[in-house]
């Protein structure tokens with residue numbers, strides 16, 4: 736075993752890591768949509784949204800929920816394995832006409848026209864290995880593709896999470912777990928700072944129980960003025 740493997744230092748190839756993880760488990764985050772996705776659906780229905788963009792869609796559990804409830808969905812993720820599995824899931828549910836799945840490293844921008852979606856959604860995407868400058872750029876991109884009055888709803892793990900400051904420090908507020916995931920943790924002040932250019936509708940803490948621990952996250956709802 737190399738020194739890097741012994742220390743849990745797998746470098747920062749998170750894209751390959753997600754490909755491996757999804758390759759082993761077809762439903763890595765469970766069978767159905769997330770609770771956060773269900774909450775998002777209520778928000779999108781109440782505002783009369785039609786076109787939704789999901790960032791970091793993984794294997795597509797939440798995009799499939801939105802599409803099965805009548806929304807037009809564009810979903811993107813940099814894991815080719817995740818997107819391939821999502822396409823299969825979408826086809827199996829006969830949702831292909833209303834879901835567009837793209838393999839994309841979102842740090843390179845969002846390939847959609849200005850003012851073309853009503854809502855941007857992401858669950859545990861901004862909390863990945865993204866530097867603050869990259870988060871800022873992607874939030875600007877989200878604002879660009881949103882129609883006026885459109886919303887950006889996302890979740891990020893926060894500084895009350897049991898894994899905050901645990902594992903190998905990867906710079907800024909990022910730590911790598913023994914399982915190899917690099918997580919970016921957000922104090923509320925950082926969320927507020929990054930929300931510049933949006934109206935903040937709310938920042939609410941919630942818990943997401945997983946097998947061995949409970950994640951602690953912020954639900955952030957921003958509106959494009």
Ligand SMILES: C[S@@+](CC[C@H](N)C(=O)[O-])C[C@H]1O[C@@H](n2cnc3c(N)ncnc32)[C@H](O)[C@@H]1O
Nearest residue numbers: 753764791792793812813814840841858859863
């Ligand atoms: C914690 S998982 C959440 C997946 C999905 N939102 C869900 O809840 O089922 C984070 C996802 O973000 C994706 N991701 C991380 N960094 C990315 C980037 N720079 N561009 C595109 N996708 C990225 C990963 O491949 C992974 O699918």
